[in-house]
Amino acid sequence: MATEHGATVTAGDIARLAGVGRAAVSNWRRRFSDFPGPVGGTASSPLFSLTEVESWLRAQGKLQTLPEDELLWQKVRNSADDLRLLSLVSRLAAAVAHRRLTELLQADDSEVADALPDLVADRRDVPLIRATAALAESRGPAETVEFLYTRYTEAHSRRVQVIPPEVARLMAALVGPRSGEVFDPSCGHGGLLIAAGDGAGTVRAVGQERDGDAARLASARLAVRGIAADVRRGDALTGDAFPCLQADAVLCSPPFGERGWGYEELAGDPRWQYGLPPRGESELAWVQHCLAHARPGGQVAVLMPPAAASRRSGRRIRSQLIRTGALRAVVALPPGSAPQSAMPPHLWLLRRPDLGDRIPSHVLMVDATESREAVVPAWRAFMEDPQRETAGGGRAVPVIDLLDDDVDLTPGRYLLRRAAGPGVAGRTADELLAAVAELTRLIPSVADSPREHSFPAVPLGELARTGALRIVPTPARAERGEGDLALLTAEDVVLGRAPTGTAAGGPDLVVARPGDVVVPVAGRTPAAVVVEAETALGPQLLLIRPDPESFDPHFVAGFLRASARRAPGAASGVSRVDARRTLLPRLPLAEQRRYGRLFRELELFAGALRRAGEAGELLHGLVLDGLVSGDLRPGPGRGAPGPGAQESPAGPAGAV
Template sequence: MTAGDIARLAGVGRAAVSNWRRRFGDFPAPVGGTASSPLFSLAEVETWLRAQGKLQRLPEDELLWQRVRNSADDLRLLSLVSRLAAAVAHRRLGTLLRGEDSEIAQALPELVAAEGDVPLIRATAALAEARGREETVEFLYTRYTEAHSRRIQEISPEVAQLMAALIQPWTGEVFDPSCGHGGLLIAAGSEPGKVRAVGQERDAATARLAGARLAVRGIDSDVRRGDALTGDAFPGLQADAVLCSPPFSERGWGYEELAGDPRWRYGLPPRGESELAWVQHCLAHARPGGQVVVLMPPAAAGRRSGRRIRSQLIRAGALRAVVALPSGAAPQSAMPPHLWLLRRPAAEDQVPSHVLMIDATVSPEAVVPTWHSFVTDPRRETVPGGRAVPVVDLLDDEVDLTPGRYLVRPVTSPGGMAGAREELLSATAELTGLLPTGSESPRDPFSMISLGELARAGSLQIVPGPLRTEPGPGELAVLTAQDVVLGRAATGRGTGGPGLVVAQPGDVVTSLSTRTPAARVIEEKTALGPQLVLIRLDPELFDPHFVAGFLRASARQPAGSAPGAARVDVRRTQLPRLPLAEQRRYGRAFQRLERFEEALRRAGAAGELLSRLALDGLASGKLQPDPEAGPGPSRDVL
């Protein structure tokens, strides 16, 4: 079991488990895994937790999961989970609970693959009888995705719900040709009885699990195994709507063998543009007038190789809208993905004159109302939350469908022009009072010593931050490198884990990047994220602001001969040998300089905002110039 499993058993956070490992010498030693992701014995952990009074009774679901986890290795875990889920989803629980092992094995030949599967099926059925089929199947699915979080690229529930909302309200048949674990079909079938869900998935175990998740929700479904492009399991299907989150940038999607396929009505997809093959596959399986929503990588909107197909989609009236989603919406892409909203043209349709462009990074909640407003009147260019772009403007040499190219994001300020002016005046007034001062009289060169030498002497400690932090919505606040650069409170969140580094008040934290050199004195206890180094000082020997100031100065002059070195070698940072009283004098000067730099950043940001507000206001007619304003620098132009 992992540290996360232990935390769930005891009802605590991951940070507590890490703390136990450090504090208690009798905590069970790892029996497998790696240094960063150790595995522990369930029996040993259970014994230790009971001895410490931290566990009264093992939860039934966690006990089942540990039995499942210990019955299959990583490669066979999905197969086992899907078979257990399918058993409780499609079979009578009474039969599974009270039947003989041999009878169950004979009745479920496709679900019993190894010795020991029947007791696990019986245990899963017992949990389903106590807690319900849906909760049990979702528990197994959730635990599996957590165990393989780095391998599984699953669409988020929020994006799935958005895609489903774009085709509602309606009743009928919805198809997902790359359905994964069934997330999009579940979102579309949120009202059982109105939708029949049809899906295809390459991996047999994944398809089985998707079918089980749909069945326990009461959604009429048909999920089959196979590659939808090269082995279409539903060749005659004409669905009312198609939702799809296809794999991105696949080169082996079947270019050679499918060159003459009738699905390519809008052009043969280029070898490197598998997404355009999926778009046309989805359109081929929609009835005339049926809706299609496909999650796409942003590059597909402007790649030169795909411009002919994009052009044909527009000319035929198949492409109706493109929505730019926020970053992180698609696990396959580090860049903000797009949604392509399409409609299979019907014989009586007129070719639309406009394509809707929406930027959902500003207000995601406005996407659905904006789309419905456009559908009501597709010729109106001014659409709240987006812009209806004339087709003629899209059909140029590039056929670029990137929404940001056609949308101008308005510059806004809570206080408007007056608020921006006041902020600029306040920041510049503060700047005047913080102008750096100091005597320019020369002094003898410092006698220097490196932090590495001081660390070896035991005068301070240098502790690198973790290589990574366990992501999650846990209670642990994590200071990021960007937080240190901007001088703000911790904005990261995590669940702790091995290698956790916690900074205490008086510690100095520095960023390893020289692009934005920064060092900061910690005022409140906080955990550190990656790309940070902690320096813990002896307060009888060092002033922390003195040390932070010289770290910042050193970071602006990267060590090493390579130009543009990108990391700071903290141990090579040189400090002057000065008495503590003199260090404090320098520390106060460094603090004042930090406040000056912060005021300078505020003034720059306020000045840029004021300039953009004035420019947009004058250009849009919302702001009138002073009729008596002259060109001289002493006049107030606005």
């Protein structure tokens, strides 16, 4: 974006210019006093002068020549504000895809503007078109268009909804036409259509998208890949651009949870062959729209929110989809597989019924929340024999089992019984025994004190004022995303697990060092951890940095945990830590280390106790489900039968 300081760049742009990670840029800002200061933006997302940054990088020997593609992007980024950036990117991409672009660039600016009236909004766009064409000449049209698209999505990562490429490839593989028409009625930037058209064979891509700029970008991305395409602007539900289309396959990632999808005006629409979608079930309208645009026998794959599988308002339509044989499979995908939600989405696989088809007797249920690799093999095995139980986390469920009062299509509901399969309960019992043995080994060694201890104690706030330790709260919100630093969240601290996020750095980011103590500000479980490697901290945490010459960090962490247990509200399930009021005994460092070792042993004991409890709870459920379903039967037991009981004739076979 251009300001009074000229072209500006973000920290991510600087990292790309220098060929380093964003954490390195954050380190430069802290270490070098002459690093250019921000000229705009916000505290969490500052902007820097491109000229000043380029001069500094050259002076430090970190930049020899500005990369051609990055130079183009900075020109593009500084030629449009956030609201107009997609329009500019889509017009540049469409210009690259234009068949007469090379010929036109030999003409003067006014002739180019007259020849491309839809792509040149301002005469200042022509130099950008020329620069983009020059990059396309050296890098290739497809790579250039994809570069612009990628940079745009990175610049607007919080607002732009992009379907993950691996999910797009999975959906394309499941419907899998190698020729014919593939339709996406909510195609966004064209990700699903590209996945369908990138394989072997000849595919004609047909798409519709509400946003005109997104539709133009999708069309350009398809064109530069050599995929024949027809992408039109408009709302597919209220303004169907292809009313007569009967595609060989339909792929769709519809918007979730829309209430204004056209319920009143579309009440009598002929597409609702399975029932009028409820006002709050827009996804069921999209499912039926997709089926209406598939040829008889054509395959359909639609990403759905998990709630669509069980909402009572949609049970009639779900029932009709099953009764007619339209619904063939439901796959539970990992979190992050749908652009609209962080919740683990479902993938519905459907087939438009054909005259003379036999109604399928089973529906495939697959749990792919841990890995997507088994989905395609499970689907192919199911298609070969729909009544055979499928390996890889899937199960062919009889239709009669689905058509109860709820018509719940949640895969986990039908896969629980398989958990108690051969050997699983026995292995879980072994895990429980191992956890109990570990628990016994870790029982802390303590001794009764001959007299009541009364330690001289000082509040942490007082120690912070004297400089014996530091107390640093983290910001209320923290930037998460791709970066080089591990990010520890409050949930990670409570669960005692390793950092689960990443951070890209920034002036407000709090980074913990080895020996620091981290405490959640509030929570249901008292917790405090000692950091062992440099780690960024998420929101709702406190960093306590004790002087290692005066305090043992595990000693400090132990007393913080104890303070949280006694905090107001802890008895009712929620405690709030006021670290500055926590009393810390003043003991010699050697004595602190003795306490610190015992506090560490207590944490190991607590972890083993959790694992034993989880294994015991799992074993209880597995055996209960297995006995009821017939997958397990009573064994000989671990001791003599009680009074009046008889030995089981089954003997040891089937014992857990």
